Amino acid sequence: MISKVGKSFASIPGPKGLPFFGNLLNYTIFGNYTIDRLADAYVHYRRKYGDIFKEDLGSVTFVHVANPQEIVKVMQNESKYPIRTLLPIFEALNKYNNYELGLMGNGENWWKSRQPIQKIMAHPTAASAYLETQIAVSNDFVDYIKSKSDENGLLPDSLEDITNYAMESIGTVAFGIRLGALRMYPNPENKEFVILMKRYFDMIAKSCFTIPLFLHFQTPFYKEFLAIKERIDEICKGFLENGRREEYNKDLNIIASLSNISWTERQKIDLAITLLQAGVESTANSLCFLLYNLSQNQQVQEKLHKEIDTVIGKNELKFDDINKLNYLKACLKESFRIYFPTIAGTNRIIGKTMKIGDYEIPSGTRLVINCEAIAKSKTYFENAMEYKPERWLTSSGERRKIPTGCLLPFGYGRRMCIGRRFAEQEIYLAVIKLLQNFRIEENGIEKLGTKTSVFKKPDRKVNFRFIVRNPVT
Helix, strand or coil, X not given: XXXXXXXXXXXXCCCCCECCCECHHHHCCCCCCCHHHHHHHHHHHHHHHCCEEEEEECCEEXXXXXXXXXXXXXXXXXXXXCECXXXXXXXXXXXXXXXXXXXXXXXXXXXXXXXXXXXXXXXXXXXXXXXXXXXXXXXXXXXXXXXXXXXXXXXXXXHHHHHHHHHHHHHHHHHCCCCCCCCXXXXXXXXXXXXXXXXXXXXXXXXXXXXXXXXXXXXXXXXXXXXXXHHHHHHHHHHHHHHHHCCCXXXXXXXXXXXXXXXXXXXXXXXXXXXXXXXXXXXXXXXXXXXXXXXXXXXXXXXXXXXXXHHCCCCCCCHXXXXXXXXXXXXXXXXXXXXXXXXCCCEEECCCCEEECCEEECCCCEEEECHHHHHCCCCCCCCCCCCCHHHHCCCCCCXXXXXXXXXCCCCCHHHCCCCHHHHHHHHHHHHHHHHHHEEEEECCCXXXXXXXXXXXXXXXXXXXXXXXXXXXX
8 A cells, every 4th residue: 555545546636437438428429539540538527627537448547647657656556467448349359369468468478578679678788789770671661751851852641651661670670671661662571561551550559449349259340350350460470471581680679688588489479460460550650759759849850960971970770879869859749748659548447545635536447547638738848849859969958857657658667668769760760861861841731640549640741741851072
């Protein structure tokens, strides 16, 4: 227990719901919000009800925590095996097909999957071994943009192309091979894989925001998802075999790193798919939002361009160079604040009764760490709606005022995103290479907003213009 008994759970404020439905109708034609704008609702609820509020979605109650000090308290009282809410479609896979949840599961089985891979992926320099390979992918991305954009540098619906970059980059890490996502004419199986993975991501997102009838019987939706997953598994098995054979990179992939661990082929395939599932859409969307922020703040883009030219110039990019690009890191962090990657933040099912704020929260309660609401709060951020990377620089007076727990785009603790180092490196390399070659504009009529998915995504097509820069002299 963290402290003495607080106010009752029933006294926690929040929107009033109906029996059986709870607050679900608030996100239909009968309410003030839509599922697409779920994050907006949570920001509004925080303003209306305070730092701690609860919401009933059907029969399940979620308690939102939007106070940095209380978030730190939750972080400091993590259980040995922190429990997260499972994605419903994977619950169904486990129920009907004995699918091992691995990194997406809970309890001791989750830790058995997590522990060996964490030693490989979570170290601060873990991604450095893949730098050369991922630089090659980012160079190919620049060439891809040059060949695909029109004479004015316009690349319509750029997110699709950015997603191809993310797929190619994380594919080199997971399998040690090139998937061909950046080729104009990829081989048929690689092309099929890219298409299937995009459908796979879409179906996972849809499963989270519909009534999960598939948990009660095998619906047509579930059967389609299962068929897609089985085909992806089949292709991944081939990729693993190819990765073992390809000389240039056969020993440099996450799966090869597990050669001394007694994992089955099934577990290795599931790990590779989990890396893609967690790393493609989230990284692509985050990179897209960062490029958008740079396009709308040309003075920031030029300042970042100068930093890249000063640190790297015409020299070959090295891992240590990335550590020197403090303004680039600040730009990404500020982009995470403006466009937080998930609907609200990470979640936990707490394993013991806790006093959070003034309230006693019983064991088994689902907590949402609501960084989305904090990130938009003028309590913690001056000019909160302004894109201002300088606030994150260590030399900034504002940086020293930002409390711990305000921004957790990769989660925290034992369940922090295991691919964080790789995702950051992918984004950094893309931005470095793009700004070395282009000035970026985006001239959408409306300001870019977000839509609800497993990871938040742009609410409209993003059409970047890549205007060729003069080379560094």
